[in-house]
Amino acid sequence: MLKKFVDRLPIMKTIRPTGHIKNVPFYELNMQETFQKLHSDLPPTKVWGYNGLYPGPTFHVQRHQPIHVLWKNELPDRHFLPVDTTVHGAEKHNPEVRTVVHLHGGVTPDTSDGYPEAWFTRNFQKVGPHFTNRLYTYPNHQPSTNLWYHDHAMGITRLNIYAGLAGMYIIHDQEEKRLNLPCGPYDIPLIIQDRSFHKDGRLFYPSEPDKPETAPHPSVVPDFFGDTILVNGRVWPYMNVEPRRYRFRILNGSNSRFYRLTLSNGTPFIQIGTDQGLLETPILVPSLILAPAERADVIIDFSTCVGESIVLQNDFERKGEKPDPETTGSVMQFRIVHSLSCQDKSSIPAHLASVPKLTQYQQNRTLRLNMRKDSYGRNIHLLDDRLWSEPVSETPKLGQTEIWTLINETQDIHPIHLHLVRFQILDRQPFDRDVFEKEGRLIPAGPRVLPDLNERGWKDTVRANPGEVTRIIIPFGPYPGLFVWHCHILEHEDYEMMRPYLVIR
Ligand code: C2O
Ligand code: CU
């Protein structure tokens, strides 16, 4: 077993523009295969990274300052992880290695959004049916928040992200600057991911389900849980911190794993932001649940912890089981040093931002989250019982607000994400599964529950619990066009839990 807390937490470097096109900063990133040390006792691991870095470099952009990005693929022709050619989009007639980049949470026109079928191969030799242009533009008109960019190629997203294709994208603005939150070296992004390794340091990803039965080989798996936890691309790292306040922008970048984070000495997190920006007020949270793709912007105050070592722990219970504190129950360690390098002049204002509550809407859509068996007896997760290839069924009008009522008929929590938009969570309510199954009628089996205090801000990913109806309210815009919505458990997303949606004029 790998030793915990022996490597220092890496901080991703900031990507700089290479030039300007008509005053708009221009960035270029190349997806490359490299070998990287992920733990000091492991030989270098083959990974795919943006500019050869896993995780990719961090973007720091200013609100209202658009940028251009040229995403290039310089990857080999063969994948080093098991591609299942029975999965839609990954069939034998398609190139094995395809990439397309999506800025998760970005309010981006569809031609730059990274539609799964807008993929391209090495040097743009081949492109997917929905490919439109090479140069992407991110308008950055949205308020300050923590986004992330990651691969989104049809049928192999789980493998491309697992190989390392993900990074942070931070939007800054004046309103946030005025708050005087911890900044500079005291403002740190944390990307949490789980991985498994072969003894020789290679990444391990299963090539068939636990019960292979008649599955093809290789086969997609129902979900993936690694046995080690990495932060910013290092296995169980530690970080020396001063006895003062820090801001951490935490992202769950894992394929399937959920986390419930706590600090081992009982210090609470002070949450200041969600997926899509600042909360109205800071919220004291003793534990923090993060589904794949969810983000939390938090402050941790180490000022009373001089000399301590605090472990960031995970105790998210899955199917009645808690993670082992010796392995996946640990995330990283903070070592609080004795002295401050300068006085902590940061503050945590009582009011952070205004988050007007949405109530008016024009349309209500009821959508099922359900499951079928495929011809091999494998689970195939669906949105509203439809396959990816079926015609577009969700067609909100530009500028209109809709309530989406998500009925989760399955046994899993599905983190549901919509491209383009930000939304608010209205409530969650259990329903009578039997009646729904037999008669299709929705009968509540308990009260409506408001979202957690730290979910009452703008979101782009929502946890839809099994046996519950989750309602979200979504203003559609500001761009018309073709986008997607999907479950962000990558093994679900790749195996049919993703649908196109069209914002119409
Ligand atoms: Cu982060 Cu379509 O996803
Ligand atoms: Cu997205």
Ligand code: CU
């Ligand atoms: Cu799912």
